[in-house]
Amino acid sequence: MLFLVRMDVRIPHDLPLEQVNEIKLREKAYSQELQRDGRWQSIWRVVGEYANYSVFNVASNDELHDLLQGLPLFPYMDIDVTPLARHPSAIS
Numbered sequence: 001m002l003f004l005v006r007m008d009v010r011i012p013h014d015l016p017l018e019q020v021n022e023i024k025l026r027e028k029a030y031s032q033e034l035q036r037d038g039r040w041q042s043i044w045r046v047v048g049e050y051a052n053y054s055v056f057n058v059a060s061n062d063e064l065h066d067l068l069q070g071l072p073l074f075p076y077m078d079i080d081v082t083p084l085a086r087h088p089s090a091i092s
Helices: 017-036 061-069
Strands: 002-009 040-045 051-057 077-084
Touching (some): 017 040
Antiparallel strands (some): 002 051
């Protein structure tokens, strides 16, 4: 199942910089692991925002929920999920 996911990150300004940097390092490692195993198929930065659009390929809604909840930045995110279906005019 394919999902388009928008993630907007809102880290509190009073969070210590050392803690922010540690969370970002864990976030990068976790997201790259999911990209390598094929479940996080692509990630695109939103220009001018601390946000991204990503495409996930997972077996179920529950799997996606668990993956997103596992993101170290999850407590600081607003997330919108859109299920995707193949378009009948698509050639690939």
